[in-house]
Amino acid sequence: MKKWLTICHKDDILPNMGRCALITAQDQQRQVAIFNIVDRQGNEQFYAIDNFCPFSKTNTLSRGITGDINGQLVVASPLYKQHFNLKTGQCIEDNTVAVNTYSVRCDNEHILIAINKSAEEQSNDH
C-alpha cells in the first residue's frame, strides 16, 4: 500500500533540473532526487530516483545534468558522469547497477512522492 507525501511546490523544481527531497518513513530518512523534465512540446513530467550515487557514494544525483541518451531519459551523475535512467533507475554504463525509483505526481501544483505505508499505518487503513 502507498502513501503520498507532499514535498514542495512544483515551481521549486525548475525545468530540466533536479532537486533533493528528504523523506522520513518508518523512522528512516531517505534522500530522493526529483526531476522536472520538459519535453519538446513543453510538457512537464516529474520523475524520482535515489539521490545517492552508487559510484561516488555521495548524495548528489539531484545535481546532475538531465537529458536523453538513445531515447532514455537520464541524469548524468555530477562526479563521474555515469547516466541513470530516470524511469527505471538503471545505470546505462553498467547494467549491474541501478538505483531505486519512486512514484511521483503533481497534484494541485504540488509534488507528491509515494512511499510504502508502515505496518501500523496499514492496519489503521480500514
Next chain:
Amino acid sequence: MSTKIKLVVIGNGPVGHKFLEELVATGKHNAYQITVFGEEPLPAYDRVQLTRWFETRQAQTLNLVKDNFYQKNNITLYSNEKIIQIDRAQQVVISNSGKQLPYDKLILATGSYPFVPPVKGHDRENIFVYRTIADLEKITAAAQQSKIGTVIGGGLLGLEAAKALKDLGLKTHVVEFAPRLMAVQIDDGGGKMLRKKIENLGVCVHTQKNTQSITAGETTTHQMNFADGEILATDIIVFSAGIRPRDELARQAALAIGERGGVVINNHCLTSDNNIYAIGEVALWDNKIFGLIAPGNAMAQAAVDHLTQSGTREFKGADMSTKLKLMGVDVASIGDAHGNSPNARSYTYVNDREEIYKKIVVSHDDKHLLGAVLIGDAAEYGSLLQFMLNKMTLPSEPESLILPQLEGSSAGIGVDALPDSAQICSCMNVTKADVVQAVQAGATDMATIKSATKAATGCGGCSALVTQVLNNELEKQGISVNTDLCEHFAYTRQALYHLIRIEKIKDFTTLMSKHGSGLGCDICKATAASIFASCWNEHILNKPLHALQDTNDYYMGNMQKDGTYSVVPRVAGGEITPEKLIVLGQVAKKYNLYTKITGGQRVDLFGARSEQLPDIWQELVAAGFETGHAYGKSLRTVKSCVGSTWCRYGVQDSMAMAILLENRYKGLRSPHKLKMAVSGCTRECAEAQSKDVGVIATEKGWNLYVCGNGGMKPRHADLFASDLDDVTLIKYIDRLFMFYIRTADRLQRTSVWLDNMEGGLSYLKSVIVEDKLGIANELEQEMTQVIASYQCEWKTTIEDPEKLKRFTHFVNSQQSDDNIRFIQEREQIRPKPLQEITIIEVN
C-alpha cells in the same frame, strides 16, 4: 671483450648520429666497440632547425641525442675532438689531442663547410658563416654592436640567414651574384615574386652583384665594393655562398675523390676502401653531393644495412625538392623547376594582388609531373611532390592542380591513389604505410600520428598531406571521422559555435529546435552553455541557462569526492595584501574549511557544503574578493614572478603585467581551461613555457609563448613573437584566445588544438600576426565585448535571492546532508574515508 669489431665514426652531425640510431635499431650494435669523434663542442644537434636557436638561444632545444643514448648503448663519444689523420695502412685514426685509435670499420660523416670565396678582405673581423651554433653565437654578439648586416648569397640558406639578421634588429641586405634569388631552385617569374616577398620582410635585395673586395667603411665596419663600381656599407657580413664537402681527411688518405670534391661512394656508401664508408654531405654519389638531410639519412640506413648485413637498403639517389622555412614566405621547388626536360610543357598561375606565383612543368603529353615552383602559397607542395615521385597520372587538365580551388571541389591529389611506399614525410622518412599503420594501431588525430611516426616533426612541410592520409584512412576504416558533438547535434563544436554566433542564438531551446534533436545531454548542454558564455557572457545562473551548467559551474565551486565544494577566490597574479590574507584565514576558520595553497598561486578552501556557499561568499565579497573561476572552463590563474620590482634580475614589471592580464581575461569561458604566466626575465621563475599563454620579459619588451601544457601530457609552449610592446602583446593574446574559442574542439586544450592544426604554428602566426584570414578586427571586438560584460558571478548571485534558493541541500528541509562527514588530520578536516562510513541501506 676484444672480439668486438672496432667501429669509429668521424663526425657527430645529424647524419653521423642517424647512423648510430639506425645501428642500435638493428640490435646488433653490441657486436661493435663504437667510438665517435665530433669536432664541435656539443653532441649532435639538429642543423636543419639551426635558425630556431634564436628562439631560445639555448642549444638544448636543438639537441638530437635523447635519453642518454650514447651511455645507454655503450657508445664512446669524444666531443670537441677533431680527427686529423686516417692511417689506412695501420687502420688507426689520430686526433688533435694525440689519441690514436685502431679501427676495423670507419664511417666518414664529416659533412661540409660553407664556402667563402677568396674575395679580398674576406678575413676581416665581423665576417661570419652560418653553419653551427657557435656561428650563431658569434653573429648574435656582433649584432649587438652593429646596425647593418649583409648576407652574401641569395640561396635557401642565405635567405634564412637574412631573416635571422633582420630579427636581430639589423638593417639587412642580401647580395646575390645571379640575376635572381634562389637561382638554382626557382625560375625567373618565381624569382621576381620571391624578391617582392623578401623585400616586404624589410630586407633589401641586390642581384647581379659581384663582390670584388671588402674594405673598411667610413661610418660602418665594412664597405663592400662591387664589380659594377657600386658600394654597400655594412657592419656584419655573413657568407652563404654554397657548401663544400669536408673531404680533407679522405684526400690525405688517398681515397677516391670527385673532380670537384666529395668522397666517392657506391650504393652501399662504401668508399674506395672496403673498410671505410662515407655518408651525408661529405659523400659523392653518381657525381652528386646532396646538401639536404633526407638523402643523408637514407645513406646512413644503407651503410648500416651493408655493415651489419641486416637489410638490403641501398642509396639510389634522392629527390632534391625543397621548401623554404621562412615565416610568412611560402616557397617551394620541385624537380625540374626550370622546365629543362626535352619537350616539357609548363603551366603558370600568377596573382599579383596576393603575390602568388605557381608553375608546374609536365611531360609533353600532359601525363606526368616533372617539376614545380610555388611562391606565396605552397599548400600543394605535398601533393605535387607525390605526383612526381610516384609518377602518377595527372588529371586531364593538369593546370587545375595549381588554380585556386573553388569551394566544394576537392584539392589536389586523391591520397587513396598513392602507393603504400609513397614517402609522405621526407625529413623523417615516413611512408604512407607507416601513417596507415599508426591509424590502424589506434591513432585518430595528428597529435598522436606525430608522436607515433615522427611524421611532420621536421620541416613541417608535409603536415597537410599527413592529415589527408590520416582522414582518408579513418574514413576507410569506418572509424568514421564522426565529429558530431553528440547524438543530439550533428555538428562539431566549431560549427555549433558559428551557428550560435551568426544566428545570435542565446538559449538552448532555440538552439535545439533549430539545429538539434531530442532533449540534449550533459555533453551538448555544457558545450552550449560554454559557447553562450563565450559569445554573450550572460550570468551563468540566469534562467534558463542555469539548467545547462555542470554542477561545478552551477555551484560556482568544484565538487569534491564527498559532494562538498571548494572555494577559490581570485588572487590576481598571486599578489595579496596581508588584510585579505587574514580574511581568508578568518573565513576558513569560521566555516571550518580545509585550507591549502594551490599550484596556481592562490588559496583553496575545501569542504564547504552547498548550503554554506552563499554565506561564505557573502563574507569574501564583502572583503573585496571575486570568484576565481577555479571551477569553469575559463581563465584560471596568471602565475607571476616578482620581476623588476624586487628581483635583482628582473627586466620588466612582470607583476603588473600578470595582474593586468588576469583582470583582463578573468571570466572568459573557453573550450577548456586557460592558464597563463608572466616571468620577469629568462630565468622563467613563473614557468610561463608550460602555460596556454606564457609571457617572458626581455630587455626590449615581452616574448610571447603559446600553447604550452602541464598536466597529463606536458608540452613546451612555442615562441610566437618576440620583443612585443604591451599593446601588441595584448592584441595578439586577444586574437589568439578568440580564435581558439572559435575553432577548438570541446575540452581541447590549446596544446592539442595547435598540434592538430593544419599548417601548425606558422599557420597560427599567419592568422594572428599577419591577419591572413582578415578576421583580426572581429576577434578583437569579440574580446572587447566579453571583457566589457564581466561580472563577478558570486557577487551577482548573492544579491539575487531567486538564485540562492537552490543552494540548500533539501528542497523541503533545512537539514544538512548527513553523509558528509569529516575527521581531523594534521589539525584540519578531511573527508572521512569511505570504508569508515557505514552506508545505511534504505530499501
